[in-house]
Amino acid sequence: MSGRVRILGVVIALAAALSLARAAAAADRASAPAADTPSTGKQEPLGEVTITAQRELARKVLKFVDQIAARENAEGLPRWNVPVCPLVTGLPKQDGELVLTRISEAARAAEVPLAGEQCRPNLYVIVLADPEKALASMGLKKRTRIFGQANESVVRHFIDSPRPVRVWYNSGMSDPSGMLPNVSQYTLDVFDPFAGYPMFEHTLPTRLSFNRIWSFSSVVLIVDKARLSTISPGQLAGYAAMVGLAEIRPEAHLDGAKTILRLFDPAPDSAPMDMTDWDHVFLKSLYATPQKSTEQRTEIAHAMARVLTH
Numbered sequence: 001m002s003g004r005v006r007i008l009g010v011v012i013a014l015a016a017a018l019s020l021a022r023a024a025a026a027a028d029r030a031s032a033p034a035a036d037t038p039s040t041g042k043q044e045p046l047g048e049v050t051i052t053a054q055r056e057l058a059r060k061v062l063k064f065v066d067q068i069a070a071r072e073n074a075e076g077l078p079r080w081n082v083p084v085c086p087l088v089t090g091l092p093k094q095d096g097e098l099v100l101t102r103i104s105e106a107a108r109a110a111e112v113p114l115a116g117e118q119c120r121p122n123l124y125v126i127v128l129a130d131p132e133k134a135l136a137s138m139g140l141k142k143r144t145r146i147f148g149q150a151n152e153s154v155v156r157h158f159i160d161s162p163r164p165v166r167v168w169y170n171s172g173m174s175d176p177s178g179m180l181p182n183v184s185q186y187t188l189d190v191f192d193p194f195a196g197y198p199m200f201e202h203t204l205p206t207r208l209s210f211n212r213i214w215s216f217s218s219v220v221l222i223v224d225k226a227r228l229s230t231i232s233p234g235q236l237a238g239y240a241a242m243v244g245l246a247e248i249r250p251e252a253h254l255d256g257a258k259t260i261l262r263l264f265d266p267a268p269d270s271a272p273m274d275m276t277d278w279d280h281v282f283l284k285s286l287y288a289t290p291q292k293s294t295e296q297r298t299e300i301a302h303a304m305a306r307v308l309t310h
Contacts, residue, residue: 054309061308062301064257064278069286069297070247076291078171078214078247080107081178082122083115086244090127090225095233099125102237103244106275110283112245122216125240127223131166135159135222146220163250164227164264167243168220173212176292209292219244231263238275239263246286281307 072078086103088096103123107114128134136159138146147155148170158166174180221240228236238260242248254262258278263271285303289296 054305057309058301058305060257061278061304062298063255064259065282065297065301065304067252067254067257068246068248068259068261068282069300070249072171072214072247075210076213076293076296077286078169078216079286079291080112080245081174081213081215081291082217083113083119084123084245085115085119085121086123086125087121088125088127090223091233098233099237099240102234102274103241106238106241106280106283107245109280110245110287112283112287122218123244124218124220125223125244126221127225127228129225131222131224132159161250164224165239165243166222167248167250168222169216169247170218170220171214171247172217173214175211176209176213176290178215208294209290210294211292213291216247227264232273234274235260235263235271238272238279242275242279242283245283277308278304 069077084107086100088100088103090096091099103125104114106112143155146168147158158168172180221244223236223240242260248261252261254265258272258276260272260275260279265271281304282300285300285307289299289303293299
């Protein structure tokens with residue numbers, strides 16, 4: 001009888017020890033770092049702080065795009081659809097070559113079509129000591145080359161502008177495939193919200209797309225040399241690339257955005273030394289999104305937010 005009691009006691013002791021061991025192991029697993037637990041293949045949900053930060057960035061980016069991106073005739077955003085051939089004049093040779101190189105580099109990075117070395121210029125960066133006098137006194141041929149058939153009052157406003165860099169954009173209209181309108185064949189349609197512009201017979205605008213897109217034929221930057229005393233050639237190059245490859249509103253409210261467009265703010269010391277990530281990603285997104293989309297601005301902002309949060 002006593003032998004059975006001793007055996008029973010041993011069994012009870014072993015069971016208790018085993019139970020304690022299991023409890024200890026469970027406690028160890030519960031307190032172990034998350035990295036030590038086996039992966040289930042499921043992505044852990046983002047924290048509330050991360051999600052809030054991403055939403056805030058998306059809001060800022062959308063505001064940035066809305067502020068800087070100019071639309072043509074209330075439609076889509078114009079851009080280069082023909083190869084860009086930049087020309088820089090009025091700077092010392094070394095500075096001019098730097099500006100030319102940086103513009104070309106920015107174009108390649110954004111996948112803007114870029115012409116070869118032997119090309120006819122269509123993106124001009126012209127540095128002048130007295131822009132108002134030079135523009136006002138130019139001959140009819142040069143005037144027409146820059147301004148085309150623009151209204152005289154519009155041209156005069158451009159000439160009289162006190163901006164350190166004046167930018168004149170010449171753009172033409174085509175359908176989304178690049179076909180030009182045939183005036184002898186088109187008729188205005190009652191569905192056209194922009195009466196007075198030709199409709200392309202094989203396509204109509206919808207709530208999601210335009211039937212016209214706008215492409216640069218030439219862009220002219222007139223730079224006031226007197227305003228460059230505190231500006232480095234690299235900064236000028238970045239600014240010229242940004243406003244030369246996209247139509248930028250001249251009076252955009254930047255609200256502290258991280259962009260080279262702040263170069264001529266009242267506090268130039270706070271301006272970046274070159275194009276920023278925001279600038280590069282904006283240009284890249286501009287040329288990657290469908291130009292005919294009525295939601296192009298929003299698509300650009302979303303694309304920028306995705307890149308900038310990684």
